[in-house]
Structures are given as structure tokens and as C-alpha cells.
Amino acid sequence: MPAADPDCRFCQIAAGAEPAHVVFEDEASLAFLDNRPLFHGHTLLIPRDHYETLGDLPPELVGPLFEIARRLSVAVPEAMGKPGSFVALNNVVSQSVPHVHVHVVPRLPKDGLRGFFWPRTKYDSEDQMREVAGRVHEAVERVT
DSSP states (O other): OOOOOTTOHHHHHHHTSSOOOEEEEOSSEEEEEOSSOSSTTOEEEEESSOOSSGGGSOHHHHHHHHHHHHHHHHHHHHHHTOSEEEEEOOOSTTOSSSSOOEEEEEEOTTSSOOTTSSOOOOOSOHHHHHHHHHHHHHHHHHOO
16 A cells, blocks of 8 residues: 655545545545635545556556546536536646546536636647557557
């Protein structure tokens, strides 16, 4: 079992040393309200053990964590009276706390959030798209 990081705020929350408004917990994970929510009900789901990124999370923990994310994606908007949710995970870039965490945000049509919060782009051609797909495919094959 990985050691908790004493400098990690989420490890402190998981240990009960920092306060949080917990909405779900089991032996392996904890979900609590984000203290700076996009909308009320914005929930963060973490593994109790310290893993910085999704790539660091052992494969046997991915399924159970995302089963809880699935449940939260239904429960959070239901609790907040919203028709949908946005589920996201930042990996290094834009990851404000270096402890893997899943955001579950209740959503309403025309609630002010736009797309994925950043500008979209296009491929120059089908050839470029095939080349990028090939590079990603090769990288996926190398990752275990």
C-alpha cells in the first residue's frame, strides 16, 4: 500500500485530519464536496491511497473507482435537481492537487459552462488524423 503524502491535502482529508463534507466513502475511496465548486454539488472522488495521476493508479483500483464515479454521475445531479453531469479528471496539467481525483459536476443546459472550457481545434486533413491516430494507437500498445 502506498504511503500517504503528508503534504497532500487530499491525503489529509482521507485520513480525517482535514475537514470535508463527505458524500460517499468506502474502504478504498472517498467523495466530498469541492470547496470551490463550479456549481453547488460539485463533488471530488479520490482513492484513499496516494496516487498522483490516473496512470499511477493500479489497474485493479480503476474499475472500483470509476464504478463510484458512475454512481455519483447519477446521484449528484439527482440531489441537485439537475438533468445531467460533467465528469472529468485532470492528469498533471490543470491538476490543482497532485492526488488523482474525479470531478462530478451537476449540469443544466445553458448553465454557462462552455464545451470543455477551452477552444476546440481541427485536423488539417484526413491524412493528419490517420497519422495522429497511428501514433496514439502505438503508444496505447506500449502502456501496460
